Amino acid sequence: MRFSNQPKEALKVKSAPLGREFLESQLPRLLEDQVDLISYRRDASVYPAGRPQAAFRATSTDEVVQVVKIALQRKLPVYVWGAGSTYAGGVNPSSGGIALDVSPMNRILAIDRTRAVVLVEPGVTYGALLEALRPHGLTVGIVPLTGPSGTVGGTISSHGLGTGSPRFQGTGDEVAGLEVVLADGEILCTGSAVLKEAGFFQRYAVGPDLTGLFLGANGAFGVITKIALWTHPIPAHVETMALGFADYPTAANFIAHCQERELFRNVWYGAGYDKAAVAARIAGAAPAPDFCLGLDLRGEPEDVAADRRRLTQAARGYGGDEYPIFNDVFFSKLRRDFSFWYGYAGYFSRSMCALLMTSMESSTMPRFFALLTRFRADYPEFTWGAGTVLCRRGLHGAVIMFYDEQRQWEAARQACIACCEHLLRIGCVPYKTGKVWASLMDNFPAYFKLLQKLKTALDPQRLLAPDNLAL
Ligand SMILES: Cc1cc2nc3c(=O)[nH]c(=O)nc-3n(C[C@H](O)[C@H](O)[C@H](O)COP(=O)(O)OP(=O)(O)OC[C@H]3O[C@@H](n4cnc5c(N)ncnc54)[C@H](O)[C@@H]3O)c2cc1C
Known part of the structure; x- marks a missing residue:
């Protein structure tokens, strides 16, 4: 088994100089002040912080297209930000470039009762979405337990789970279709919406399911700019x-x-x-x-x-x-x-902790908790916890480790690496992969090879979220 949660040097994208005057003329609201950029350096994971050269708060698909095209022209990596609350390092700009914050794209575009579909921009939070659906007697299938803050775009891009999982499985299973800005700036609609006149009502249409390509992709294949989710009646x-x-x-x-x-x-x-x-x-x-x-x-x-x-x-x-x-x-x-x-x-987000999410079949659960006992004994300097989340099929396991960021950062990272290795050995599959699990991709050679081919086809310059999923 091979593991290190540092990006591989060979894969590292070398950011071009920003070309400040050019960028400022193209993107007048570009944030370059170091104070503004501090909040775009890292999420809550133990993955090292990155240094974005600039950040941009997009308000529309057109602006996303503009940023992606400029990034392509200037060879600047693009890391998409929702709320930045995932514990997998996906938003950390490890190769510099632009932090593309899509949280201002927070409009609910349509609540289509006949089709049982709600169409949202990626920056809509689950709190806002549930509030908008409630007067219609509706809800969505899966809601992560991120309180009011997690965005729909960030959640589907990192395989969200939570309320609804025992019934519907994961957030991806509840996506009816997407609008995505590809690495060349082209806009793609998936599912039935490939035909503009038809719109979003059916996930599977024409040929293979292209929606799935972007779910859990951590922004490595495209920037999601619209999401159609199935709605369900609020249970009585x-x-x-x-x-x-x-x-x-x-x-x-x-x-x-x-x-x-x-x-x-x-x-x-x-x-x-x-x-x-x-x-x-x-x-x-x-x-x-x-x-x-x-x-x-x-x-x-x-x-x-x-x-x-x-x-x-x-x-x-x-x-x-x-x-x-x-x-x-x-x-x-x-x-x-x-x-x-x-x-x-709030207690979780204030206390520095590492959270490793895995997927497992139920018979693996005893080994999962036994591993936790072992890690508590082997690493007594950290506070360890673990829990499982029930799904329609199988379980998700969360290992949580609290540490003192000032004193224990590096040791905590090493303990996490060891934990990931052992989780894989007992049959737990990485779930929220981001960068934290990325170097484990070598352990799934056929799957990883195909991902790499798709990456080369879709983003030959490797500018979208380099290092995420080790791509
Ligand atoms: C206390 C706490 C509890 C949590 N509970 C849960 C839980 O129950 N279930 C769960 O699934 N998660 C949970 N999480 C993890 C995470 O916070 C949620 O999944 C959250 O909803 C993710 O949304 P976000 O906007 O923060 O995503 P971000 O962290 O901003 O993004 C996640 C990934 O998606 C990419 N991305 C973001 N937006 C886009 C886009 N528009 N297009 C392409 N790529 C994009 C990012 O680059 C990154 O790689 C929890 C976190 C905390 C702090």
Whole structure:
């Protein structure tokens, strides 16, 4: 296995001089002041910060086209910024160039009730989107737990997940089509919108699914400028529950059992917590099980009640049972009380932490938590946590490591590298790849070779997000 989370020298794009006068004449709102540029150096990951030569806050597709064409002319790399809240280094301008901030592109362009599609610009946040859809009785399938800040463009470009995942899987599965500015400045629409008159109503049309090429691509293949998402009726009723299990293998078997029988069909969010996390939340009020699964069920009240009974029954078949105290003191609050959640999210974003996201099948879960135990013992200087997020198929695993940025930056990076290597060995697949996991791409040779060919075809100068996905 080969791993280092530094960009490979051979792949590094050498930025051309900015050509200030030329750029200023072309892009009058270009930001070059070092103070302005500080906020475009890095996200919250342990990946090293970059130094953009300039930043531009785009307000329209035309402006994105203009920036991309100028970047091509001047051979300047372009790193797209949404809210910059991902823990994968994708926005870090490791090769300099222009930080293209699309967060001002924040208009909701159409709520098409007949087609059940909402068309948005990439800088729309989920908070704003949900607020706009609510009066129509609508929501979107997947919402990351990023509070009000995560943008739709950044989330689909980094394979978002969260509320809706047990039912719909990932953000990509809920995208009906895209408008993308390619590296040569050309504008592409995908899905049924390849025919302008038809617009966005069908993801799969004409030939292969080109929408998928840009999902999770971290801006390496194009700049997403419009996104069509499927809408869904807001479920009538919400309730939460928690199930406790004596050990990980039986909990993993329970999850596989429920996924096979689609017992999670009305579950909109599910999160798995280890004993330490549960014990901390309930503060010794009861013995903590080894594993606890919090579930957020939504739908018609009678369907939710029936599914709740089925899930409890199935859990008992695996030696588990309802564990109400965890639901009462923590999980129900996390899911219903937004001030509680935002406080929780704020706590994460204020404390420097590294977050490694992986994808795994449920039978890998015991090894995933065993790895965490090992890392807690091997690296006691950091505070480690881990959790799983339930998906329609499989699970996502998050390893979270808190560190002191002043003293422990390099050591934290090394610990993360070691953790990534071990996660791969136990069968966890990188999920939010960005730059943090990029050097692992060599471990998927056929996949990576095809990505490289596509990159060469679409962006021969390698100006779009160099180093992301090791491209
Ligand atoms: C407390 C906390 C909780 C979180 N919880 C979740 C969670 O539950 N689920 C989850 O999925 N994530 C989660 N995250 C990670 C991340 O914050 C979210 O996925 C967020 O929604 C990403 O959006 P963003 O606007 O911050 O993306 P950014 O970080 O700005 O961008 C992500 C990547 O996409 C690229 N990109 C951005 N916009 C475009 C575009 N228009 N075109 C092409 N490429 C683009 C960027 O270059 C970068 O590589 C969490 C983060 C925090 C801090």
